[in-house]
Amino acid sequence: MLKRFPFSPILGWSVSRFDTFSFCKRKYYYTYYGKFDREFPIAKITQLKNLTTEALSIGSLAHDVIEAILKRLQKSTDVIDETRMKGFVKAQVQKYMLDKVFSEVYYKEREEIDEAYIIDSVFKAVMIFVKSERFEWIRQLPDTSKQQWIIEPDGYGETRIKTDRGDLKAYCKVDFMLPDGKDIYILDWKTGKADEFKHRKQLIGYSLFASFHFENKFDRIIPILAYLKDGYSEVVPQISEMDIENFKSDMIGDIRAMQNMNVDIENNTPVAKNEFTLTESEGKCKYCEFRELCGRN
Numbered sequence: 647m648l649k650r651f652p653f654s655p656i657l658g659w660s661v662s663r664f665d666t667f668s669f670c671k672r673k674y675y676y677t678y679y680g681k682f683d684r685e686f687p688i689a690k691i692t693q694l695k696n697l698t699t700e701a702l703s704i705g706s707l708a709h710d711v712i713e714a715i716l717k718r719l720q721k722s723t724d725v726i727d728e729t730r731m732k733g734f735v736k737a738q739v740q741k742y743m744l745d746k747v748f749s750e751v752y753y754k755e756r757e758e759i760d761e762a763y764i765i766d767s768v769f770k771a772v773m774i775f776v777k778s779e780r781f782e783w784i785r786q787l788p789d790t791s792k793q794q795w796i797i798e799p800d801g802y803g804e805t806r807i808k809t810d811r812g813d814l815k816a817y818c819k820v821d822f823m824l825p826d827g828k829d830i831y832i833l834d835w836k837t838g839k840a841d842e843f844k845h846r847k848q849l850i851g852y853s854l855f856a857s858f859h860f861e862n863k864f865d866r867i868i869p870i871l872a873y874l875k876d877g878y879s880e881v882v883p884q885i886s887e888m889d890i891e892n893f894k895s896d897m898i899g900d901i902r903a904m905q906n907m908n909v910d911i912e913n914n915t916p917v918a919k920n921e922f923t924l925t926e927s928e929g930k931c932k933y934c935e936f937r938e939l940c941g942r943n
């Protein structure tokens with residue numbers, strides 16, 4: 647069982663929050679402080695924030711289908727029928743697309759999204775996993791392990807990272823944690839291309855997440871990146887004490903930088919919007935969901 651925390655408004659660190667902050671301060675403002683904006687209605691900001699892309703959709707749907715497969719595995723180890731799986735993927739994609747607006751269509755880069763391409767891509771990623779040795783290993787784990795699996799836990803992965811500045815609030819959303827004896831494995835599916843630096847940082851976060859939530863319950867925490875693009879491959883990074891210390895000191899610096907944009911740190915109230923400057927690298931704007939608001943579309 648994961649620990650729970652009472653609500654606190656202070657900002658929490660996450661890889662994606664700091665990525666957005668580093669990408670563009672104005673994008674960071676619209677993503678996290680839209681309700682403070684007086685220039686545009688919150689409904690417009692939320693609509694843009696909720697835009698998806700083809701690549702994001704493929705990743706999200708592959709996660710959803712793998713979650714369903716793992717939940718099924720907890721009850722049955724029967725072989726997965728490919729035709730039925732394709733039907734299941736198709737139904738999931740069609741349901742997902744009913745209420746999603748794609749950035750590519752919204753910004754008129756394309757007339758429509760190719761549903762068949764998304765179905766094929768999700769199915770391919772899922773079957774790469776299902777045919778992997780890792781899947782077979784998971785399938786054969788004993789019931790004692792299966793009963794303890796934590797699959798796409800609810801919420802945003804809130805945790806605390808213990809540092810010499812105290813326990814800092816952070817979010818590390820894990821895909822799948824499975825205990826096996828005195829070890830706990832953390833698996834993170836990736837349908838996009840490998841980005842070892844960024845993904846390694848995520849995995850260190852996951853390790854700290856597990857050590858906080860399961861204090862001393864396991865001898866070893868083994869985080870694994872599982873890549874599902876163009877064949878199955880894994881990265882199992884060795885994480886040293888030095889990596890963890892560096893991670894924590896980077897995190898403290900990231901939090902300090904983000905809190906510099908707070909007028910009230912405890913309540914996470916932002917400074918004035920004009921201090922969240924537009925990126926000078928206008929090339930980045932063509933990938934940004936908020937470009938309509940900045941007049942950069």
Ligand code: SF4
Pocket residue numbers: 669670671672673674923924925930931934935936937938940942
């Ligand atoms: S369009 Fe460009 S300047 Fe505006 S929020 Fe996005 S990245 Fe920043």
